[in-house]
Amino acid sequence: GENVEQHPSTLSVQEGDSAVIKCTYSDSASNYFPWYKQELGKGPQLIIDIRSNVGEKKDQRIAVTLNKTAKHFSLHITETQPEDSAVYFCAARAGSARQLTFGSGTQLTVLP
Amino acid sequence: EAGVAQSPRYKIIEKRQSVAFWCNPISGHATLYWYQQILGQGPKLLIQFQNNGVVDDSQLPKDRFSAERLKGVDSTLKIQPAKLEDSAVYLCASSHSGSGGAGTQYFGPGTRLLVL
Numbered sequence: 001g002e003n004v005e006q007h008p009s010t011l012s013v014q015e016g017d018s019a020v021i022k023c024t025y026s027d028s029a030s031n032y033f034p035w036y037k038q039e040l041g042k043g044p045q046l047i048i049d050i051r052s053n054v055g056e057k058k059d060q061r062i063a064v065t066l067n068k069t070a071k072h073f074s075l076h077i078t079e080t081q082p083e084d085s086a087v088y089f090c091a092a093r094a095g096s097a098r099q100l101t102f103g104s105g106t107q108l109t110v111l112p
Numbered sequence: 113e114a115g116v117a118q119s120p121r122y123k124i125i126e127k128r129q130s131v132a133f134w135c136n137p138i139s140g141h142a143t144l145y146w147y148q149q150i151l152g153q154g155p156k157l158l159i160q161f162q163n164n165g166v167v168d169d170s171q172l173p174k175d176r177f178s179a180e181r182l183k184g185v186d187s188t189l190k191i192q193p194a195k196l197e198d199s200a201v202y203l204c205a206s207s208h209s210g211s212g213g214a215g216t217q218y219f220g221p222g223t224r225l226l227v228l
Contacts (some may be wrong), residue, residue, distance in 0.1 A: 004154075046218070089154050100157065102155055
């Protein structure tokens with residue numbers, strides 16, 4: 001089955017700096033890659049996603065890049081703010097009927 | 113639009129007891145998922161429903177876990193008997209899709225279970 005590895009497990013940045021979280025996946029048939037943000041005591045919330053026919057996608061301060069050849073994708077957050085502090089999960093899915101496999105999460109702390 | 117509702121939010125039980133969780137998905141969402149999230153890990157799918165039918169329950173420990181979605185709307189997840197390793201957050205998610213789950217998954221707040 002699919003295996004998703006996520007790095008780093010913890011990341012601290014100064015407010016205003018950029019943060020990058022990286023994930024690799026094993027199933028070459030995976031074609032959908034969402035990123036979720038989970039705040040303490042809450043469920044994961046989708047923040048951005050990318051499909052395999054696109055190499056990069058941006059939404060304001062958040063961007064995701066995908067390298068299908070290397071089977072890795074990354075989340076980039078620019079101009080970080082304290083409210084960006086949370087756990088971020090990447091995930092991958094091979095086909096619409098296949099399950100979503102999550103990475104192990106990255107605890108991002110933005111220091112004021 | 114109301115989000116995914118779950119109850120209870122917290123539950124503490126002793127091992128070998130039984131427990132049930134309830135989920136009400138976003139109105140109109142045909143696909144419903146139950147995930148188990150152990151502390152420090154990502155969510156792991158337990159079961160996926162399409163309307164009232166099971167699409168994937170390959171990772172559900174069927175000797176102790178059961179789930180149903182009788183009318184294709186609300187769902188319940190039951191554990192009987194509970195073990196210490198069942199301590200986790202149980203997340204319910206739903207998506208608007210007629211093809212088995214291609215849509216964005218929206219998560220509820222989860223139920224935090226502690227088994228003593």
